[in-house]
Amino acid sequence: MRTSPRLAGTARVAFVSLLSLFMLAPMYILVINAFKDQQAILTSPFTIDLGSATTKYLADAWSNPDFSVPYGYAVTLLLVAAVNALSIGVCTSAAYVLARTPTRVFRLVLMFFVAGMFVPTQVILIPVIFVLRGLGLMGTLPGLILFLTATTIPFTLFVFVGFIRMLPRALDEAAAIDGAGAQYTLWRIIFPLMRPIVATVFILNALSVWNDFASPQVILGPGSDVYTVTTGVYAAVGAYSADYTKVFPTLLLAVIPILVLFVVLQRHVMSGLAAGSVKG
Amino acid sequence: MTRKAWAGRRGRSQAATRAGMVVPAVMIYVGLLVVPVGYAVYYSLTDYNGFPSQTPEFTGLDNYREVFSSTDITAAMVVTGIVAAAGAALVNVAALGLALLLRQTNRFNTFGRIVMFYPHVLSALVVGFLWQALLGPQGVVNAMMEKAGASSLPFLSDETWALWTMIFVIAWALFGVQLVIYLAGLQTISPDLVEAARIDGAGRWQVFRAVTWPSLAPTVTVAIITSCLSLLKTYDVVVSLTGGGPAGSTKTLAYNILAVSFPERRVGLASAQAVVLVVAAAVLAFTVLALRRRAEEGAESVG
Structure with missing residues (x-):
C-alpha cells in the first residue's frame, strides 16, 4: 500500500516544522533569559514575563571590562578583512600562474598546496608559536593574520586554479597582442571575471576566521589585551558558566550582529558554501 | 641579437x-x-618545555611511546575516534534525509534551510556555552524537569551521557553545513533520469536506490571527508560545553594537546600527539578518496 502524496506532504511539513522548533528553541531561550535574573531563569526559563523583564544584565554584559562587544567585533572584522585581502591577493596571482603553466613542476606545486587542506590547523598551533616567536610576531595581530592566511591558502588556491582553468586562454593571448603584461592581464582582465569564485572564497574564509577560537586563544594569548569575539566570550563567560545572568546576556550580545548579518546575506552564504563544498 | x-x-x-x-x-x-x-615532527622527537632559553633535547621515540601507552592519551584518542565516527554518521544521515525533504525550492523549505544552518554562524565555542546553560546540572532543562516532578538527567555530569551529549551538540551545530552540501549535490541530478525511472515504473525507494544515490556518490564522499576532518579536530565545544570532563570522558586529542600537554609545558609530547592527528587526518582523507576512485572505476566498467 502506498501513502497518498497529500498525507506524505503534510507529514513532511509537520516533521520539518517540529525540527525547526527544536533548532530555534535554544535561540529562544537565549533571547528571553537575557532579560531575567538568576531566580527567574531557574524557575521559569520558557516563559516571557514582561513585568519582571530587566535590561540590567544586558547593560552589565555590555560594560564588562573583560569583554567589550564592539571591540571584539572590531578586531574580528579586521581579521576577516585582512585575512581575506591577503589570502585572495596572493592566491590570485599564484593561481593564475599555476593554472596557465601546465608544466610538471607547477602541477607538483599545486599538489603541495592542496595537501595543506587536510592538515588539522588547530593541532599545529604549538609549533606555530615558535615560528611566530622567531619572526617577533607572537602575541600580535599581524602574527595571527599571517597564520590564518596560511590556513586559508590551500583551499583558496585550489578553487582559484580550477576556476581560471575554465577561462579561455584567448583572453590572455588577446591581451598579450595588445601589449599587456602579465600583471595587467591578471588584474584588469582575469580578476574581474573571477568575481563569483572570489565571493564564494570570501564567505567561506570569513566564516572560518570568524568562528575560530583556538588560533586567537593561542597566538594572541591570555597576556595580550587584544581579543576577538570568541576569545572575549571565553574570557567573559568561561569562569562563570553557572551564573546564567552573565552567560545569556553575553552570548546574546555576541551573536546578535552576526545573526542579523547572516539573515540578510543568507542566500549568498548558503550558495557560496554549496559552491565551495570541497572545503575541509 | x-x-x-x-x-x-x-x-x-x-x-x-x-x-x-x-x-x-x-x-x-x-x-x-x-x-x-x-x-x-622535530619537537615530537625531543623533550622540550618551550622556554627560549632551553634547547630541545633529543629523546627518540619516547614521546610516541608515551602517547600510545598513557591511558589519558589513548582514552582521548578513543573519544576522538567515537566523536569523528558517530558524529559523522549522525550528521550525514540527518543532513541527507533533510536534504531529500527540503529539496524543492519554496518559501517553507528556504525557511527550513536557514533554520537548520544558522547554528554554524554562532561558532562552536558559543554553541557549547549555550548548550551548557541548557543541559548543565542546574541548567534550564533540568530545572524544568525537576519542576515538573521528574528527576533530572545527568546530560553533562555522567561520563557516558556527557560524551553522547557532546556528539549531539556538535551534530546540532554542524549538520546544516552538510545539508547545504547535499542540497547542492541533489541539484546536479538530471530530472530526465528520475523521470525515465518513474516511467519505467520505479517507486520512490527504487528511484532513490537506482538514480539519486549513485548520482550523489561524489557529494557523499565530500560530505563525509569534510565532516570527519572537522570532527577530528574537535576542540572549541569541549572547552565550552564540558571542559573535558567529567573525569576526562569528553577529552579529545585536540583538547589534550592544547589544554593539557601544552599548559604542562610538554611541547614534545603535545607535538607527538599533533603528528598522530595529522597522520590520522591524512590517512582518512586518502582512504576515502581512494575508495571513491575505486567505486567510480567499478561503476565505469559496469556502465
Missing part, C-alpha cells in the same frame, strides 16, 4: 615573473603551515 637569443631572454624573464607571482603564497603557506608541521 638573434631572434632565438631574444626569445630565450624573454622566456627567462617571463619565467622569473611567473615564479615571482607564486612566491608570496608559497612563503606564507610554507612559513606558517609547512614549517610548523616540520617543527611538530
